[in-house]
Amino acid sequence: RKEVEQDPGPFNVPEGATVAFNCTYSNSASQSFFWYRQDCRKEPKLLMSVYSSGNEDGRFTAQLNRASQYISLLIRDSKLSDSATYLCVVNPRQGGKLIFGQGTELSVKP
């Protein structure tokens, strides 16, 4: 079983749609969680951290369910510029390496 699992998609949605991505992780002792964004043929960049209480950054909402070992990212009012691959990322212990999921591809159409 992979340490971090995501639905690879692609998700094809119209502009203005709400889309949700899910991710599960296998290590129950994992310390911290993040979403990264990767544009085509570019390097990954941090989108947002994920906190136990849930957190929001504009149109983006991230949630964590430690009991279910499940992370989600919700994008409201999708824009064409949101088209990218979204990577679920887990830090198995404080400091150290980050483990990336396979990524979920999002394509927002006009």
Place this chain on the structure above:
Amino acid sequence: GAGVSQTPSNKVTEKGKYVELRCDPISGHTALYWYRQSLGQGPEFLIYFQGTGAADDSGLPNDRFFAVRPEGSVSTLKIQRTERGDSAVYLCASSPSGGSNTGELFFGEGSRLTVL
């Protein structure tokens, strides 16, 4: 430039050859990471340095892969006897502090390795 710099950006080599990939992290960043990414996959962890020492090399696939960071800044990933399965984009990232406490790794644009 202020970002992570990786060279070469593209490398084509023949099976069995030796390859070196270089990473110049953001100045002052103590932590440096190597990942590799195949098409349609997420970045796969290879090795992580804290200063000059390898803090975690559990992701190196076999003993053909080796990385160094002798002065705690520039790092070189070395691949011996390359195989076609080594073809991927090799990504380097750095972060300011020990480990990835903030979750923010600053990635370079990667070195695309093609083994024929």
